[in-house]
Amino acid sequence: MCQLLGMNCNTPTDxxxxxxxxxxxxxxxxxxxxxxxxxxxxxxxLRHFVDNQPACESPVAELIRRYPIKSRNVIAxxxxxxxxxxxxxxxxxxxxxxxxxxxxxAHNGDLKDFNPRLHANFRPVGNTDSERAFCFIMQELAKSHxxxxxxxxLTLTLRELARPIAxxxxxxxxxxxxxxxxxxxSSNLWYVERKHPxxxxxxxDEDLSIDFARNTTPDDKVAVVVTEPLTVNEAWTxxxxxxxxxFADGEAHR
Amino acid sequence: MCQLLGMNCNTPTDxxxxxxxxxxxxxxxxxxxxxxxxxxxxxxxLRHFVDNQPACESPVAELIRRYPIKSRNVIAxxxxxxxxxxxxxxxxxxxxxxxxxxxxxAHNGDLKDFNPRLHANFRPVGNTDSERAFCFIMQELAKSHxxxxxxxxLTLTLRELARPIAxxxxxxxxxxxxxxxxxxxSSNLWYVERKHPxxxxxxxDEDLSIDFARNTTPDDKVAVVVTEPLTVNEAWTxxxxxxxxxFADGEAHR
Numbered sequence: 329m330c331q332l333l334g335m336n337c338n339t340p341t342d343x344x345x346x347x348x349x350x351x352x353x354x355x356x357x358x359x360x361x362x363x364x365x366x367x368x369x370x371x372x373x374l375r376h377f378v379d380n381q382p383a384c385e386s387p388v389a390e391l392i393r394r395y396p397i398k399s400r401n402v403i404a405x406x407x408x409x410x411x412x413x414x415x416x417x418x419x420x421x422x423x424x425x426x427x428x429x430x431x432x433x434a435h436n437g438d439l440k441d442f443n444p445r446l447h448a449n450f451r452p453v454g455n456t457d458s459e460r461a462f463c464f465i466m467q468e469l470a471k472s473h474x475x476x477x478x479x480x481x482l483t484l485t486l487r488e489l490a491r492p493i494a495x496x497x498x499x500x501x502x503x504x505x506x507x508x509x510x511x512x513x514s515s516n517l518w519y520v521e522r523k524h525p526x527x528x529x530x531x532x533d534e535d536l537s538i539d540f541a542r543n544t545t546p547d548d549k550v551a552v553v554v555t556e557p558l559t560v561n562e563a564w565t566x567x568x569x570x571x572x573x574x575f576a577d578g579e580a581h582r
Numbered sequence: 583m584c585q586l587l588g589m590n591c592n593t594p595t596d597x598x599x600x601x602x603x604x605x606x607x608x609x610x611x612x613x614x615x616x617x618x619x620x621x622x623x624x625x626x627x628l629r630h631f632v633d634n635q636p637a638c639e640s641p642v643a644e645l646i647r648r649y650p651i652k653s654r655n656v657i658a659x660x661x662x663x664x665x666x667x668x669x670x671x672x673x674x675x676x677x678x679x680x681x682x683x684x685x686x687x688a689h690n691g692d693l694k695d696f697n698p699r700l701h702a703n704f705r706p707v708g709n710t711d712s713e714r715a716f717c718f719i720m721q722e723l724a725k726s727h728x729x730x731x732x733x734x735x736l737t738l739t740l741r742e743l744a745r746p747i748a749x750x751x752x753x754x755x756x757x758x759x760x761x762x763x764x765x766x767x768s769s770n771l772w773y774v775e776r777k778h779p780x781x782x783x784x785x786x787d788e789d790l791s792i793d794f795a796r797n798t799t800p801d802d803k804v805a806v807v808v809t810e811p812l813t814v815n816e817a818w819t820x821x822x823x824x825x826x827x828x829f830a831d832g833e834a835h836r
Contacts, residue, residue, distance in 0.1 A: 372707050373670025376630055391645040416627025424679060428705035449703040449724065451682035453626050470703065 331406040332436045332517070334502040334553040336509035338578035340370070340398040341550060363419040364406040366392055367432040368399035369506035374430045378419035401504045405434035417454035421502075422462050424450055426469065427476045429505050433462040436555055437498030437514055461493050461501070479508045483574045483581070486510055490572055502553065508576040511553045513567035518557040520564050521579050522550045549578025585660040586690045586771070588756040588807040590763035592832035594624070594652040595804060617673040618660040620646055621686040622653035623760035628684045632673035655758045659688035671708035675756075676716050678704055680723065681730045683759050687716040690809055691752030691768055712755075715747050719757070733762045737828045737835070740764055744826055756807065762830040765807045767821035772811040774818050775833050776804045803832025 335341075364386075365378035379386045405420035420434040435458035442457055448470060450463035465486070472485045486503070490512045493499055499514040511517055524544045553575065557564035567573060574581045589595075618640075619632035633640045659674035674688040689712035696711055702724060704717035719740070726739045740757070744766045747753055753768040765771055778800045807829065811818035821827060828835045 370670045373632070373634070373673070375632070375670070378627070378629070380627070387645060387649050391641060395641050416624045416629070419627070423677075425705065425707060426703075428707050430707060449680075451679065453679060453682050453684060 331404075332434055332500060332502055332553070332555045333402075333404040334434075334504070334509050334511055334575075335399075335402040336504070336551045336575035336578060337400045338547070338549045339545075340400050341544070341548065342396055342398050362414045363416075364389070364404070365419045365421050365434070366402065366404040367421045367423060367504075368397055368402040369430070369432075369504065370399060372429070372506060374423065374432065374506070376421070376423050376432075378416060378421075380414055380416045380419055401432075401506050401509055403432050403434050403502050403504055403509070405436075413455075415454065418456050418459070420458060422459050424462070424466050426466055427473075429476060431466060431503065431505050433465070433501060433503050434458075435461060436500040436516075439493065439496040439499060442493065442496040457497075458501075461499070464493070465489050465503070476505075479574060479576055479581070482508075483510065483572065486512070487572045491570065494570065500555065508574050509551070509553065510572060510574050511567065512572045514569060516555055517553055517567045518555075518564045519551060519553040519567065519573065519575070519580065520557075520562050522552065522562070524548045526550065551575040551578050551580060585658075586688055586754060586756055586807070586809045587656075587658040588688075588758070588763050588765055588829075589653075589656040590758070590805045590829035590832060591654045592801070592803045593799075594654050595802065617668055617670075618643070618658075619673045619675050619688070620656065620658040621675045621677060622651055622656040623684070623686075623758065624653060626683070626760060628677065628686065628760070630675070630677050630686075632670060632675075634668050634670045634673055655686075655760050655763055657686050657688050657756050657758055657763070659690075667709075669708065672710050672713070674712060676713050678716070678720050680720055681727075683730060685720060685757065685759050687719070687755065687757050688712075689715060690754040690770075693747065693750040693753060696747065696750040711751075715753070715755070718747070719743055730759075733828060733830055733835070736762075737764065737826065740766070741826045745824065748824065754809070762828050763805070763807065764826060764828050765821065766826045768823060770809055771807055771821040772809075772818045773805060773807040773821065773827065773829070773834065774811075774816050776806065776816070778802045805829040805832055805834060 363380040367374060367376045377388050377392060379388045403421045421432045424431050439457040439461060442460060444460065444464040446463055446467060448467040450466040452459040452463050468489050469485060494514050499512065500517050501512050503510045524546045526544050617634040621628060621630045631642050631646060633642045657675045675686045678685050693711040693715060696714060698714065698718040700717055700721060702721040704720040706713040706717050722743050723739060748768050753766065754771050755766050757764045
């Protein structure tokens with residue numbers, strides 16, 4: 329299964345990712361061996377890393393493991409191919425520009441017979457259902473607003489857009505424009521709002537873990553959204569099917 | 583001054599970049615310390631690395647140094663900021679999607695009073711003259727063709743588009759869609775067409791060098807375009823001011 333991980337913080341937060349589970353398995357099980365990617369915003373700028381090699385063999389994964397990421401919005405994805413062959417252009421997260429901002433999207437699930445009419449300026453480069461859905465969302469956002477709308481307005485529009493797509497199958501997705509993180513739950517997404525002091529967070533299947541820096545301040549807030557909850561004793565909230573939540577400044581909007 | 587480097591090959595070619603010059607200077611001179619970036623196509627997919635740290639301190643530069651790149655089209659850029667502050671969103675090369683293909687652009691020079699009307703779907707995220715020019719080119723390409731045109735048609739359109747922009751200043755640029763590499767010379771660009779067996783190539787100022795793999799075949803062809811010619815004894819051709827050349831399958835189109 330694909331793993332999604334999203335993070336939204338109220339201040340650029342130092343953290344490192346590690347892929348210990350991948351490395352241990354050595355890719356020999358071929359589970360989650362179909363590519364992966366991470367995108368993180370630094371101000372308006374974006375760092376985007378994708379790889380169609382298993383993370384255990386990837387020099388890019390090695391970089392991410394050692395790289396001190398300082399970001400307010402991060403989306404990561406580990407892919408098990410369901411549609412589209414294993415190729416770089418099919419690795420999530422995907423990126424497009426709209427209204428002079430970068431938009432990042434990753435999807436976990438499988439859409440059947442989703443072939444929307446893409447008549448505007450967002451076209452898939454690869455051949456996944458996920459990138460088609462992203463292009464459709466961007467096209468409809470561009471039609472719905474003349475410029476960058478508020479987080480609240482975007483949430484309303486995304487809520488309307490997500491539901492008809494989700495009728496085509498399993499559509500857990502995350503979207504960020506560097507200001508907020510939107511998470512739509514079709515079947516399986518959990519989130520937690522964490523505050524200072526941060527502990528080490530480890531995904532249940534050990535594929536991916538996050539270390540927060542020790543020098544967080546009492547004002548720091550971080551929201552983390554994942555496919556499967558972290559194992560540590562924190563108050564994880566399971567999202568409901570059909571629910572869209574937006575995270576800004578490190579916490580869920582009510 | 584900014585350094586541009588473009589490469590176009592007839593077969594995915596193994597090569598590695600290194601930043602030995604940066605490392606030697608240790609970034610202490612602050613020359614070329616304003617960010618850098620590399621994008622390389624792998625099929626339809628794209629790897630895009632940008633950094634606003636000096637290459638000597640950048641973990642991403644360290645990755646590139648060790649990463650075995652296999653690509654047919656590469657654009658690299660080392661930036662000395664003339665317009666726009668030193669920020670990730672201002673680092674070249676820039677990327678946009680059009681017609682279901684990624685497009686990569688890097689610019690060397692300085693445009694004065696270039697403020698085209700950007701009414702369509704390509705807007706700058708940062709605040710450089712270069713990204714404005716790229717967005718304008720993408721907007722006009724989108725208006726000129728209904729879908730991906732042939733390399734020859736694109737060359738004609740780009741030739742028309744480049745000239746009025748170049749009246750605003752120094753406009754050496756490179757553009758690639760993963761199929762071909764276009765290079766426009768305003769003041770300073772050189773190219774060479776190399777064939778098997780490839781030697782080690784080193785830029786004159788030692789900032790950036792390329793090692794080609796030893797196992798090239800007699801059919802391999804590579805075109806390299808740079809701001810300053812490599813120092814080795816090869817037949818570098820200086821491009822003329824106002825000249826647009828297109829490189830496909832490892833050689834310049836006549």
